Amino acid sequence: MPRSGAFDEIWGASGSREGRAEFQHLADWIRDTDTAEFDRRQAAAEAAFRQLGITFAVYGQEEAAERIIPFDIVPRVFTAPEWEQLSTGLVQRVEAINAFLDDLYGAQRILKDGIVPAELVLANPQFRPLLMGARPPHGIYAHICGIDLVRTGPTDFFVLEDNARTPSGVSYMLENREAMLRLCPELFQVYDVLPVDTYPDRLRETLQSVSPRSDHPVCVLLTPGHFNSAFYEHSFLADSMGIELVEAADLEVDDDIVWMRTIDGRVRVDVVYRRIDDDYLDPLFFRPDSMLGVPGLLAAYLAGNVTLVNAPGTGIADDKAIYSYMPEIVRYYSGGDAKLPNVETYRCREPQALQYTLDNLDQLVVKLVDGSGGYGMLVGPTASRAEIEAFRAALIAEPHRYIAQPTLALSTVPTLVKDGIAPRHVDFRPFCLSGADGVSIVPGGLTRVALKEGSLVVNSSQGGGTKDSLILAPARQTIDPDGMHQTLGTMSQTMGRGMKPMQSMGRR
Amino acid sequence: MRLNILHRTSYAYSQPQARLMQLLRMTPSSHIGQHVVDWRIDIDRDARLRYRRDGFGNETAMLYVEGPVDRITLTVAGEVLTEDTAGIVQAANEPLPPLVYLRATPLTEHDDAIATFARDVAGSGADGGSPLDRAHALNRAIGQQMRFDTGTMNVERSAAAAFGAGHGVCQDMAHVFIAGARVLGLPARYVSGHLFRRDGASDQPAAHAWAEAHVDGIGWIGFDPANAICPDDAYVRVAVGLDYREAAPVSGARTGGGVETLDVGVRVGLSQSQSQG
Numbered sequence: 116m117p118r119s120g121a122f123d124e125i126w127g128a129s130g131s132r133e134g135r136a137e138f139q140h141l142a143d144w145i146r147d148t149d150t151a152e153f154d155r156r157q158a159a160a161e162a163a164f165r166q167l168g169i170t171f172a173v174y175g176q177e178e179a180a181e182r183i184i185p186f187d188i189v190p191r192v193f194t195a196p197e198w199e200q201l202s203t204g205l206v207q208r209v210e211a212i213n214a215f216l217d218d219l220y221g222a223q224r225i226l227k228d229g230i231v232p233a234e235l236v237l238a239n240p241q242f243r244p245l246l247m248g249a250r251p252p253h254g255i256y257a258h259i260c261g262i263d264l265v266r267t268g269p270t271d272f273f274v275l276e277d278n279a280r281t282p283s284g285v286s287y288m289l290e291n292r293e294a295m296l297r298l299c300p301e302l303f304q305v306y307d308v309l310p311v312d313t314y315p316d317r318l319r320e321t322l323q324s325v326s327p328r329s330d331h332p333v334c335v336l337l338t339p340g341h342f343n344s345a346f347y348e349h350s351f352l353a354d355s356m357g358i359e360l361v362e363a364a365d366l367e368v369d370d371d372i373v374w375m376r377t378i379d380g381r382v383r384v385d386v387v388y389r390r391i392d393d394d395y396l397d398p399l400f401f402r403p404d405s406m407l408g409v410p411g412l413l414a415a416y417l418a419g420n421v422t423l424v425n426a427p428g429t430g431i432a433d434d435k436a437i438y439s440y441m442p443e444i445v446r447y448y449s450g451g452d453a454k455l456p457n458v459e460t461y462r463c464r465e466p467q468a469l470q471y472t473l474d475n476l477d478q479l480v481v482k483l484v485d486g487s488g489g490y491g492m493l494v495g496p497t498a499s500r501a502e503i504e505a506f507r508a509a510l511i512a513e514p515h516r517y518i519a520q521p522t523l524a525l526s527t528v529p530t531l532v533k534d535g536i537a538p539r540h541v542d543f544r545p546f547c548l549s550g551a552d553g554v555s556i557v558p559g560g561l562t563r564v565a566l567k568e569g570s571l572v573v574n575s576s577q578g579g580g581t582k583d584s585l586i587l588a589p590a591r592q593t594i595d596p597d598g599m600h601q602t603l604g605t606m607s608q609t610m611g612r613g614m615k616p617m618q619s620m621g622r623r
Numbered sequence: 624m625r626l627n628i629l630h631r632t633s634y635a636y637s638q639p640q641a642r643l644m645q646l647l648r649m650t651p652s653s654h655i656g657q658h659v660v661d662w663r664i665d666i667d668r669d670a671r672l673r674y675r676r677d678g679f680g681n682e683t684a685m686l687y688v689e690g691p692v693d694r695i696t697l698t699v700a701g702e703v704l705t706e707d708t709a710g711i712v713q714a715a716n717e718p719l720p721p722l723v724y725l726r727a728t729p730l731t732e733h734d735d736a737i738a739t740f741a742r743d744v745a746g747s748g749a750d751g752g753s754p755l756d757r758a759h760a761l762n763r764a765i766g767q768q769m770r771f772d773t774g775t776m777n778v779e780r781s782a783a784a785a786f787g788a789g790h791g792v793c794q795d796m797a798h799v800f801i802a803g804a805r806v807l808g809l810p811a812r813y814v815s816g817h818l819f820r821r822d823g824a825s826d827q828p829a830a831h832a833w834a835e836a837h838v839d840g841i842g843w844i845g846f847d848p849a850n851a852i853c854p855d856d857a858y859v860r861v862a863v864g865l866d867y868r869e870a871a872p873v874s875g876a877r878t879g880g881g882v883e884t885l886d887v888g889v890r891v892g893l894s895q896s897q898s899q900g
Binding site for chain 1: 722
């Protein structure tokens with residue numbers, strides 16, 4: 116069962132299967148559609164994903180090297196006022212993240228003013244001293260942020276995590292929508308859903324806007340290669356933006372300028388959307404054993420001849436120990452309270468918080484400050500005694516590496532499971548783009564769902580799935596109730612973009 | 624002292640290289656007790672050099688060479704006026720707060736042996752020893768604990784590995800000092816530079832390396848555990864970093880395979896004007 120009292124986003128808190136006022140049609144659609152039909156559509160979507168190659172690797176599971184992330188056919192829906200609430204909060208948050216980074220690599224006012232403890236930043240490996248004083252164009256460091264949100268009630272949203280390095284998952288937002296348009300067109304006749312397919316254009320515009328040169332900037336997407344778990348997304352985004360997908364060997368740095376090798380000679384590169392972690396970006400400046408990086412790339416960056424997206428050194432802004440200070444950080448730079456609150460967080464580096472955490476391990480979620488992907492995480496209420504004791508020992512040994520949070524009653528969304536439709540817990544990752552012209556957020560995001568009954572861990576590496584996330588247009592939300600019962604295939608708004616086969620991707 | 628420095632670094636490759644790229648941290652900056660009168664970098668072939676200051680405040684140069692190239696020699700020469708400041712570094716370019724230098728790196732991470740050693744030799748601090756006294760105690764003890772190897776070393780070795788081996792070159796001893804000082808809660812950093820040998824050994828097979836610790840109320844203070852002293856006017860500071868990797872005179876990348884042979888010669892002498900006067 117979902118956690119008692121969990122708010123269901125479609126059915127409400129009542130426990131009944133009547134829709135919330137806004138979602139009556141959706142509740143009816145869920146009730147009236149045959150489970151076998153849902154199964155058929157979901158299987159069709161997953162078959163398409165497998166054919167496209169939307170796979171990911173699960174670390175530590177060699178035999179299942181590549182899997183698709185399960186797709187759930189029942190969408191999640193946000194009303195226009197809900198999205199308005201979210202997006203204004205997101206803009207405020209990512210503006211603060213960029214102001215914070217600009218400050219940390221510059222004057223460090225926030226440390227001098229004692230808002231964030233200096234040692235928490237300065238001694239943190241994610242803060243890159245080498246980059247001190249290097250300011251990217253427009254002072255924007257985190258051009259792409261994925262902000263993970265959770266919900267506990269009709270208007271109760273919380274930021275669970277900020278992802279300011281190389282957040283992934285946006286390809287699922289786009290592919291899930293394509294699948295839904297194709298397989299459940301009747302929903303889009305009833306609900307006026309804002310489109311997400313402008314994302315690649317907006318991303319390309321963002322990249323171009325931060326180029327150091329204004330004339331026809333050349334942007335590329337740098338991937339670690341096809342062994343990377345997110346390679347599909349890399350090739351997909353490069354392809355949909357119409358920019359080159361390159362590996363390190365395709366780039367060279369000469370005289371502090373980045374060049375791309377092509378059959379027509381070398382082409383100067385202005386913006387590198389890199390999907391390689393800082394450590395592996397440049398063996399000359401960072402990890403000397405890295406084979407993925409481009410020697411000299413950091414020199415070109417420091418010289419101001421190339422923009423790296425995201426800038427190196429942004430990891431300090433999404434560190435979980437820093438996260439607990441985000442309300443203060445937002446207030447410091449925006450002058451107002453954070454519109455999107457944090458989840459209450461205990462910093463185990465503080466003795467009192469550590470004691471509280473140790474005393475309540477079976478109630479709390481404990482996380483490594485530098486962990487991700489659901490690894491290094493304890494969910495107290497569902498953990499075994501042995502798991503709890505292992506975390507207790509680890510917490511006592513290295514308390515500064517952990518934070519703890521109350522176990523939230525995450526909202527649920529009806530989800531297709533073995534025995535029909537049942538509520539499952541979800542989170543939400545919208546993608547926020549920061550360019551020269553401000554922050555732009557495509558109306559959508561990645562909804563992750565914990566498919567295991569009662570589970571609160573939505574990470575794909577831990578058995579999570581995804582859903583389409585529909586944002587309704589303001590004012591005219593429903594069009595024609597009778598449209599609900601139209602049959603499949605009467606709509607023509609399918610597959611507008613068209614995928615090119617993999618081998619046509621722009622490698623030279 | 625008026626010191627004359629000639630630092631020659633030669634690379635030979637077993638097969639021609641298509642391209643070379645090197646990050647050079649070979650140029651000292653001026654601060655109290657160290658005035659750079661003259662400094663130049665010469666490359667024995669066509670090359671482009673791009674100069675900038677890095678986040679640590681170091682004067683760096685990126686060197687780009689188009690191949691084919693089978694050997695290259697970098698010659699760094701200059702003159703520096705020094706004064707004895709008892710190791711205290713003042714008015715240097717310091718973009719970073721000292722707290723940055725409390726973090727461990729792979730080369731300077733302490734193990735239990737270093738932590739125990741540092742606490743044993745320096746005392747707990749509760750027994751009256753000031754941070755400065757403790758840093759001095761650590762500096763003296765490393766030379767007693769570890770045998771000083773006079774040769775050169777081309778491999779990177781961690782502080783823990785060197786301390787466990789019981790001997791090392793100046794680079795190793797600097798790493799051990801840094802690891803130990805951080806255990807004691809003192810920000811500490813690696814310094815690469817040059818040393819004028821009063822014993823007349825003006826020709827040396829490598830540049831020198833030592834450490835600096837930050838003591839509240841005083842600032843950065845140099846400690847040379849290989850010689851168990853604080854740097855005086857025989858020392859020229861060139862670059863600093865969290866460890867060797869960030870302060871090394873040369874970090875290189877090359878395209879062309881094969882094997883690289885490195886030859887380094889350093890000559891630190893008194894300037895003519897002074898030795899004659």
